[in-house]
Amino acid sequence: NAGVTQTPKFRVLKTGQSMTLLCAQDMNHEYMYWYRQDPGMGLRLIHYSVGEGTTAKGEVPDGYNVSRLKKQNFLLGLESAAPSQTSVYFCASSYRWDRGGNQPQHFGDGTRLSIL
Amino acid sequence: QQQVKQSPQSLIVQKGGISIINCAYENTAFDYFPWYQQFPGKGPALLIAIRPDVSEKKEGRFTISFNKSAKQFSLHIMDSQPGDSATYFCAAPLEAAGNKLTFGGGTRVLVKP
Numbered sequence: 001n002a003g004v005t006q007t008p009k010f011r012v013l014k015t016g017q018s019m020t021l022l023c024a025q026d027m028n029h030e031y032m033y034w035y036r037q038d039p040g041m042g043l044r045l046i047h048y049s050v051g052e053g054t055t056a057k058g059e060v061p062d063g064y065n066v067s068r069l070k071k072q073n074f075l076l077g078l079e080s081a082a083p084s085q086t087s088v089y090f091c092a093s094s095y096r097w098d099r100g101g102n103q104p105q106h107f108g109d110g111t112r113l114s115i116l
Numbered sequence: 117q118q119q120v121k122q123s124p125q126s127l128i129v130q131k132g133g134i135s136i137i138n139c140a141y142e143n144t145a146f147d148y149f150p151w152y153q154q155f156p157g158k159g160p161a162l163l164i165a166i167r168p169d170v171s172e173k174k175e176g177r178f179t180i181s182f183n184k185s186a187k188q189f190s191l192h193i194m195d196s197q198p199g200d201s202a203t204y205f206c207a208a209p210l211e212a213a214g215n216k217l218t219f220g221g222g223t224r225v226l227v228k229p
Contacts (some may be wrong), residue, residue: 002157031215040125042205043160058216088206091161091189097215102148107159 002026006091006108013081013115021076021111023091030096032065032074033105034059036087038044043090049074050096088112119143120208122220127130129192130228135193137223142187149189150217159190163204164191196227198210 031050035043038047045058047066055066063085065077073087074093078085092105121140124174139149150165166173166180166189175181178200179192201223209218211218 033216040131040221041122042122042221044219045210048216059210059218082222092159094215102150102165102209102216104162104165105151105215107161109157109159 004091004106006089006111008111009109010022010112011114013078014057014106015081015083017081017113017115018064018077018079019075019081019088021079021091021113023074023076023093023108025072025074025091025093025106027093028071029093029106031103032039033092033094033096034064034070034076035090036060036085037090037110038087046076046089060086075099083115086113086115117174117208119210119218120206120220122206122223124223124225124227125221128226129196129209131196131198133196133204133227135191135196135200135227137206137225138188139182139190139220140186140188141208143208148209149180149182150207151191152177152205152207152219154222156202160205164193193219193225198227199229201225 004025034046044060048092049055049068052071067075089111092107094105095103131168151163152160155162177194182189206220207217
């Protein structure tokens with residue numbers, strides 16, 4: 001059982017380039033999330049999805065786009081990368097809230113992204 | 117602006133000692149307070165969680181203490197072990213009846229043998 005899988009694990013981009021981060025989960029979770037982790041800032045929610053075909057903005061959505069065409073996949077896109085987007089990106093998934101209160105989030109192992 | 121403020125940023129404790137991490141929040145609508153543990157190179161994983169209708173919850177060597185009037189909650193790691201060396205995050209839900217979380221800034225714990 002793989003859980004949450006993120007690809008790639010590492011990437012270096014030049015300013016202005018675009019890329020897509022891939023997240024896949026095999027736990028049949030309804031909800032999926034993208035976070036960025038920066039030193040001293042904890043994890044900040046970028047975008048999230050409560051189901052296939054639906055996405056919504058989190059705390060820090062600017063400069064990112066997402067898509068959830070299939071229940072098991074959640075894509076994070078950077079259209080024009082900026083040095084301020086250098087970070088470690090984590091994807092997470094969980095069951096929906098009404099399955100019984102607050103559901104734990106299951107995280108992938110992250111993508112370390114550097115933008116020069 | 118972080119809705120959950122966590123301290124200290126880092127701490128070093130001897131094996132067998134007690135590690136204490138504190139979190140403060142402003143939004144009194146928060147009704148669920150999880151703690152996540154993260155090892156280097158890995159994603160966070162849920163460690164323990166508490167609701168504000170109880171003042172304390174214990175799971176093994178990990179205890180959450182909750183002070184509703186002070187709007188604070190703390191994680192205590194008793195008999196700290198080198199394997200507890202990790203970064204710990206407190207969190208709270210961004211909205212009622214939802215699973216979105218806002219996280220504290222994290223505390224890096226190093227347990228020396």
